[in-house]
Amino acid sequence: MIPDFQSLMRPVLSHLDDGLMRRSRDVKDAMADAFHLTADERAEMLPSGRQRTMDNRVGWALTYLAQSGLVERPSRGQVRITEAGRRALAENPDRIDMRVLEKYPQYVEFRDRTRQPSQSIEHPTPAARAATVELPEATPADLVEQAVRTNRAAVEGEVLSAALALSPTGFEELVIRLLAAMGYGRSGGLERTSVTGDAGVDGIISQDPLGLDRIYVQAKRYAVDRPIDRPKIHEFAGALLGKQGDRGVYITTSSFTQGARLEAERINARIELIDGRRLAQLLVAHRVGVQAEQTVSLFRLDEDYFDSL
CATH class of the missing domain: 3.40.1350.10 (Trna Endonuclease; Chain: A, domain 1)
Structure with a gap:
């Protein structure tokens, strides 16, 4: 069974515990081996058909760990554990998830950014704001909006790090x-x-x-x-x-x-x-240094169409 991204956080961090810099691709393959995924599970794709499900979940685990300061990305496609990451492993022998990450100020700042309405949505509904914490009453549109905000906050953090690495x-x-x-x-x-x-x-x-x-x-x-x-x-x-x-x-x-x-x-x-935060927002909003990965279309019943028949 393919694990969820939170269940992958500690195994990913443990795999990096030797301090060596590794390719993200190698970490993804190692996690597939560690969880004994079948050939079909390894090949399973997201609904978009653009990425393997396991790769996507390991990628998000790495993103959350990086946003919390537990891993770093010294260069393109490379990851490495930090001293904070080693302490997190020692202090959390069973599991590392979003509840554990809440004690790290960098993660809290990242989480708070995910709660800010997307610039493309001028008037978020109360249910959309509530969807910051996944609630049963959240509609599909609310959940999509929250996913967009989470993705945007993560990419903003990554693009600012990339800017800092420039000459x-x-x-x-x-x-x-x-x-x-x-x-x-x-x-x-x-x-x-x-x-x-x-x-x-x-x-x-x-x-x-x-x-x-x-x-x-x-x-x-x-x-x-x-x-x-x-x-x-x-x-x-x-x-x-x-x-x-x-x-x-x-x-x-x-x-x-x-x-x-x-x-x-x-x-x-x-x-x-x-400042840096606003710079990152502008880079993502104007698609400078980032690429659109996929789009999602939500459908609703066209009552007028059926009434006209």
């Missing part, structure tokens, strides 16, 4: 591509300027063909525990002043201190601040 110039290029996907520079152009030594500015958005209407961009790939403080905003404001600009966007993988936000409000130029 500084790679991150600047990511930011420029995101702004292009959002529609900026469509009538003018987008330019990454750090390679030309344009001090204090990493990119320029020209909103018109002549470049008369410009927005200046600063992109900083900082660790999540290294927030942007007030002096950094002051420096960026000085760079804007030097270019006679009055609009800027400061984007970081980290966060902004309260002093930084107050400084952005105080100065004459308008500076939009985008």
Whole structure:
């Protein structure tokens, strides 16, 4: 029998306990062996027909463990246990599931993000909000909405980690591509300027063909525990002043201190601040660095059709 993804969490973590970096593909195969799946069970596909059921469940187990800080993804397709993961194994000899993960702040933050309504759904129903915890009264539409929110929160965490792993110039290029996907520079152009030594500015958005209407961009790939403080905003404001600009966007993988936000409000130029969390949301929303895996269609009875017969 194919185990559910929560039942896979501890076996997956135990398989990684030797500290070696392993391919996600190898972990999936090892779990199929560990649970003695038959050939038919190994070949069973999701209803979409795009992925094997066992692979999907191991993948979600890894996602939840990664979001909790118990495993890490040092490079593409590779996973490795963390020190927190080893402690979790020692403290939970029988089972690791979502109840166990609730004691980890990283998981709680991830879980709370899954409870936020999807940006594509403007007015979620009370039942949809209740579906955050799987309730019997949740409708199929409610459950789909919750699945979308969970998937989005997981991918946002992964895409932010991927952005952190980029080089500084790679991150600047990511930011420029995101702004292009959002529609900026469509009538003018987008330019990454750090390679030309344009001090204090990493990119320029020209909103018109002549470049008369410009927005200046600063992109900083900082660790999540290294927030942007007030002096950094002051420096960026000085760079804007030097270019006679009055609009800027400061984007970081980290966060902004309260002093930084107050400084952005105080100065004459308008500076939009985008922290790591908002950056991840924008990357997913505009499909930059992510791929759509599958779509789901829900059907309802067309009463008017039958009434017309």
